[in-house]
Amino acid sequence: MKPPVRHLISIEDLTDEDLAAIVARGVQMAAGDHGQPLDGLVAGIYFAKTSTRTRSAFSAGALRLGARLVSYGPGDLQLNTGETSEDTGRVFAGMLDVLVARTAADEAEMRAWACQDRMAVINAMSAQEHPTQALTDLTTLMRRFGRIEGLRLLYVGEGNNTATALALALTRVPGFELELRTPPGYGLPAELLDRARKQAAAYGAVITERHDMDDLPVGVDAIYTTRWQTTGSSKPDPDWREVFAPFQVRPQLWRHSPNALFLHDLPAHRGEEVAAEVLDGPASIAFEQAHNKMYSAMAVLEWSHQVTGRIC
Template identity: 75%
Template sequence: MSDTLTSEVGAPDRFAAPVRHLVSIDDLSDDELFRLAARGAQFAAGTAGRPRPLAGLVAGIYFAKTSTRTRTAFSSGALRLGASIVTYGPGDLQLNTGESTEDTGRVLAGMLDLLVARTAGPEAELRGWAAQDRMSVVNAMSAEEHPTQALTDLTTLLGHFGRIEGLRVLYVGEGNNTAAALALALTRYPGVELHLRTPAGYGLTADVSARALIQCARTGAVLTERHDMAELPEGLDAIYTTRWQTTGTSKPHADWRERFAPFQVTAGLWERSPMAVFLHDLPAHRGEEVVAEVLDGPRSIAFTQARNKLNSAMAVLEFTHGGTR
C-alpha cells in the first residue's frame, strides 16, 4: 500500500495517548483537581501564556438544553486553544431516532477529538459516549452533576482568596447538580467546611452525600446539611446560591415556591459574616433565590465567577489533551 495513504491505525498521533474524560468530579484524582483549579486561575490572571494544545483538533459542542455561559465558554475556549468546532443543537443527532449513545459515541469518535455535551439527562448517557478510546468526553451538565461548574467555582475561590484549604462556605437552596459537584469538589480540600441549607425533599442525594463524606474522612473537611435557616454558622468566607428552577428539571410539589421561600439569600446573611463573598452560578432571578441588593452588591463576585467559566473551560480542554498533568 502506498505510503501516502493513511490507515486508521497509522495516522493519528492524536490517538497515541489515552484520552481523558471528565464526566464526574470523581473521575479526577486530587492532584488533577487541584491542578485544574490552579490552571484556571492562571488563565484568569493572564499568566497561563498563549498555549494552543488543541491546534489541528476538532471539538464537538453538543447542547441538548439551553446554555449561555457554559456553551460560550467551551466554544470560545476551544477556539482560543486552537481547535475547530462543530456545534449540535437538541434536534441534530440521531439520538432522537433511537440510536444508542454508545453507537453515537463510536461514530463521533471517528470524526471528533473531543466532545463537550450538556444533556441534563442521566450521567449514563455521557458514560455511553465515553465508552470508546478515541474521543475525550466532557460533561457540561447532567442531571446528577455539573462538574465543570464546580471547577469554575474552585477557580473563582482560588483567585479571590489565594487558597481553598480551610475556607468556610455556606450553600443555600436546592441540592441540585451544581450543589452535588461543589460538595464532591470542596471536600477534597483539607479543612474546608461546606454547610448546605436546603428545603426538605430538595437536598443532596444520599449517594452524593455518602461520596462527599468519604472525602471528608480522608481530608478532614466538614460537610453538613440542614433543612432550615436557623443557627447559621458565622465567619463564613463565601455564601453561594443557584436559581430555584434548575435547567431541565421540574419540581414534584405544587407548592414548591413556598417551600423554597425561607431559603432566599438576603443581606441579613452578612450580619454574622460581613466579609463573605457572594457566589451564584447564574442565570439569576432577582427577588427569588437572591435579592438584587446582594447579587449587585459589593460582596458579589458572581460575574467574576461567570467570566471564569471561560478560564476553567480552557483548563479542562487543555487537560483532555495532555495538559495539567
C-alpha cells in the first residue's frame, strides 16, 4: 500500500527537522546527489498565474526525480465552467501523486485539497505566502556561506508573500538577524509580524521592520528585494510608486555593507525595485538563486513522499 504523503502549504507546516532537512537536501541535490525516488509517480503542475522559475523548477525537478508530468494552465480546468474547487481537488487526488499549485488566491483552497493522504499538495505561491521561495533562499544562503545561523539579511521592499515566507523561515534560525525596510502602508501583516517576533525570541533570532531608509544596518551578509508588482496583487494607492521610490536597491546600499551579496526572487524590473547595475553587478547572485529553485523543488518533492503526512 502506498504510504501517506506530506503537504507544504506554509513554512509553518514544517517542523524544525523538516526545514533543516529540506535545505540540506537541496544542497545535496545541487551536487548531483539524487536518484529517481519519484519513479512511477505522476506530478500535476497547476499554475493559474504566470510563472517562469517556479513552474520550470518543479517541472524539471520532478522529471529529474523520475516522475511523469501532467500540466494545467489557467484555462484548462472545469473550474472555469462552474465545478467547485472541492470537487476538482477530489478528482486530482484520485489521479495524481503530487500537485504543485500556484493560485495567487487564499491558501484555504490548497488546504482543502490537502484534506486527504493520497496526493501531496505543494504551495507554489498563494496570496499569503511563497514557502518554496523561502526554501530556495535558505538553500542559496547555505550553498554560499556554508551556514545560515548567525547571518544578517536586509530586506528592502514590500512586505509581500515572499517577505512573509522569509520572516517565518529565518526567525527559526538561531542567531539570524532579519531587518526589513518596507514602504509605509506596505509592511508585513501586523499579525504575521507579531508571530515572527515571538518566534524569533524563542529561537534566538532577531526580526525588525522599519518604514524608512535611514540608519541602515552596517555589515549585512545579504541584501534582498522583490518585484514591486507581484503576481496577482494590486496596490490600492494610485500614487504607490512615489511611496516605493526611496526603497529602490541602488549601488549606494553597498557603502554600508561592501561585501553583501544581492538576492532577488525574480523576475526583476530594472530601474524599478533594483538598479540594473546592481542586478547585473558582481554582488548579484540572483540568477544563481533562480537555478537553486530547481534543487530546492526537488528536495521538497522528495520530502513530500517520505513519511506520513498531516491529514485534516
